[in-house]
Amino acid sequence: MQRYILSSKNKITSISGVLIAVGFISKWTMGSMDVFVWSLIIASILGAAPIAIQAYQALKVKVVSIDVLVTIAVGGAFLIQNYEEAAIVTFLFLFGAFLEQRTLNKTRSAIKELTEMAPESALKLMDDGEFVEVEVDEVDVGDVLLVKTGAKVPVDGTVLTGEGSVNEASITGESIPVKKEKGSNVFAGTILDNGTIQIIADRVGEDTTFGKIIELVEEAQDSKSEAERFIDRFAKYYTPAVLVIAFIVWILSRDIELAITILVLGCPGALVIGVPVSNVAGIGNGARNGILLKGSEVISDFSRLDTIVFDKTGTLTVGKPSVAEKEYYGDNIDEALGYLASVERESDHPLAKAVLEEIGETTFSTVENTEVVKGGGIVASVNGHKIAVGNAALMERENVKLDEKARADIARFEKAGNSLVLAAVDGELKVLMGVRDRIRPGVKEDLLRLKKLGVKNLIMLSGDNQGTVDVVSRELGLTEAHGNMLPEDKSAYIKKLIEEKGQIVAFVGDGVNDSPSIALANIGIAMGGGTDVAIETSDVVLMNSDFSRLPHALGLTKATARNMKQNIFIALGVVLVLLAGLLFSEWVNMSIGMLVHEASILVVILNGMRLLRYKLR
Amino acid sequence: MKSATIQLETLACPSCMLKIEGALKSLDGVDKDTVKISFNSSKVKLDFDEDKVSIDEIESSINKLGYDVIKSKVK
Numbered sequence: 001m002q003r004y005i006l007s008s009k010n011k012i013t014s015i016s017g018v019l020i021a022v023g024f025i026s027k028w029t030m031g032s033m034d035v036f037v038w039s040l041i042i043a044s045i046l047g048a049a050p051i052a053i054q055a056y057q058a059l060k061v062k063v064v065s066i067d068v069l070v071t072i073a074v075g076g077a078f079l080i081q082n083y084e085e086a087a088i089v090t091f092l093f094l095f096g097a098f099l100e101q102r103t104l105n106k107t108r109s110a111i112k113e114l115t116e117m118a119p120e121s122a123l124k125l126m127d128d129g130e131f132v133e134v135e136v137d138e139v140d141v142g143d144v145l146l147v148k149t150g151a152k153v154p155v156d157g158t159v160l161t162g163e164g165s166v167n168e169a170s171i172t173g174e175s176i177p178v179k180k181e182k183g184s185n186v187f188a189g190t191i192l193d194n195g196t197i198q199i200i201a202d203r204v205g206e207d208t209t210f211g212k213i214i215e216l217v218e219e220a221q222d223s224k225s226e227a228e229r230f231i232d233r234f235a236k237y238y239t240p241a242v243l244v245i246a247f248i249v250w251i252l253s254r255d256i257e258l259a260i261t262i263l264v265l266g267c268p269g270a271l272v273i274g275v276p277v278s279n280v281a282g283i284g285n286g287a288r289n290g291i292l293l294k295g296s297e298v299i300s301d302f303s304r305l306d307t308i309v310f311d312k313t314g315t316l317t318v319g320k321p322s323v324a325e326k327e328y329y330g331d332n333i334d335e336a337l338g339y340l341a342s343v344e345r346e347s348d349h350p351l352a353k354a355v356l357e358e359i360g361e362t363t364f365s366t367v368e369n370t371e372v373v374k375g376g377g378i379v380a381s382v383n384g385h386k387i388a389v390g391n392a393a394l395m396e397r398e399n400v401k402l403d404e405k406a407r408a409d410i411a412r413f414e415k416a417g418n419s420l421v422l423a424a425v426d427g428e429l430k431v432l433m434g435v436r437d438r439i440r441p442g443v444k445e446d447l448l449r450l451k452k453l454g455v456k457n458l459i460m461l462s463g464d465n466q467g468t469v470d471v472v473s474r475e476l477g478l479t480e481a482h483g484n485m486l487p488e489d490k491s492a493y494i495k496k497l498i499e500e501k502g503q504i505v506a507f508v509g510d511g512v513n514d515s516p517s518i519a520l521a522n523i524g525i526a527m528g529g530g531t532d533v534a535i536e537t538s539d540v541v542l543m544n545s546d547f548s549r550l551p552h553a554l555g556l557t558k559a560t561a562r563n564m565k566q567n568i569f570i571a572l573g574v575v576l577v578l579l580a581g582l583l584f585s586e587w588v589n590m591s592i593g594m595l596v597h598e599a600s601i602l603v604v605i606l607n608g609m610r611l612l613r614y615k616l617r
Numbered sequence: 618m619k620s621a622t623i624q625l626e627t628l629a630c631p632s633c634m635l636k637i638e639g640a641l642k643s644l645d646g647v648d649k650d651t652v653k654i655s656f657n658s659s660k661v662k663l664d665f666d667e668d669k670v671s672i673d674e675i676e677s678s679i680n681k682l683g684y685d686v687i688k689s690k691v692k
Binding site: 003062104111276 | 627635636638639640643655656657658660680681682683685690
């Protein structure tokens, strides 16, 4: 019976709404007081039933919920035969709850989209050698699974046979097809765009990267900040207190009407729901944009940020040396590039790799008489030509003449922080390349955005030499930059900022060798392509190592923190206005109180929903 | 000891959580310290002793409060 009433709450709400309408219409058109009174009595009894059941269940587990306040108030209204108030209050309360549920679902929609990407079934290899479709929960580590074109990869695994390209948007946020072949790792929740692969399951269910992301986001939404815990504690004593106050008022004034009005006015609705709603919508927006925010404490700290400390390599820069600038001298450059590539192909020096990548397709020739000059480079003969590849000192040793333009180019390249690769053919300089770890495209603009959002200090810490660090720092316009720092120096530096200068500090790193700094900073931000370490140790994860999400993340947390404050303000403001109205004027009664309350709850939910559409301007 | 993850219909009020939490903690065989209800994802996680209480009993205690169980997973 209880269950039946609760499950037909929506039906009850509409019936009692109709009854109230019928009552009022008959009163106004036919002046029939009998129909009016009876329809309102039925409406209030119907409406009060589910509320009373909920109140009873709450009291059973020692919770004085809003339902308890409303049930007593309606009961009181019945006693003084004010059926009009009883009916309207129950209807508004139920209808409000219905609207809240609908709108709350909207605020949670972003997360729902994420969880709906979870795979549900898998084609599993059975003992008889056939693939059979099973639920994803039935897949164990070590099972062999078949993934067909268009299907979701059900677990984290390794490709056994076949090849294809996979869209990893659900893990990285980037929908570029990634090629997979024997031995490649594939991730649950990604989609096989073409091809057919067989995989062996390495991790299943909640242990997969995707499972962890979902769990993290779900936990983040329910994690509570200090302020929220305070509100919870407050609400716990607040409702019983309202009950006691109403009782005292009744004893003193003998005015039931006044006492039950206080009960309704005291409902803490908007206050309890306001902050979580902002939180959920903010985290949902982040998840949609490749930013994982771990809870509301993180949001509150992040929004008050003073200083961001960056790791250099792999964070502000690409993390891989590449040819940034080049100059060619004289004729037959294609031939010279071919010789250069042939020599560099035999070296495993990082600079050689960058040079080879830059040259790309070319004709390779046999390299003979290779001589490695320590601290200089390589001298060898190719196709009967003498080739020298290395730095300026090697050129000097090989008596390669450097004209004025070449000298100027060298000076310019060096000043820009390049390591130099020169190549001479038969004693004549042909190629000059400047190799460096380039700054990620767009980082400069992103840093500017961060400054505009109110970050005071942008600091770079790096293991590189101070010269290279200074060049990058100048180019990016950083506040400070320190080189020659070991991981423990970095974390000590961050500790100093937090403890001695009292700043709120975020550290942005790649999440692998920076974990001490990430853990120590007020907000640890990992630029992780969905790696486990990054997800676990940090407070914020930027998916797919996308630096450009950082300004959005900061803007979003600021908007979310603001939104929470607005909601608290609205909630408290409404209670104060209603109480003042009750004490100093005549316009406040039970129905109006309930109407205003329900309206304020909807207002805070709608206000929270704005965050779902937040975009950094 | 087994651990269960129970997906509920969407929870709308924070006090629903308290009710469900109270009801589950009062069941014999449910490890009180592990009961965790997340409001926004509407999920319940708990450990229980399958000799003392079954997953069906746990589900029906939630049902009795008026909340539907959509899916439950026991490991």
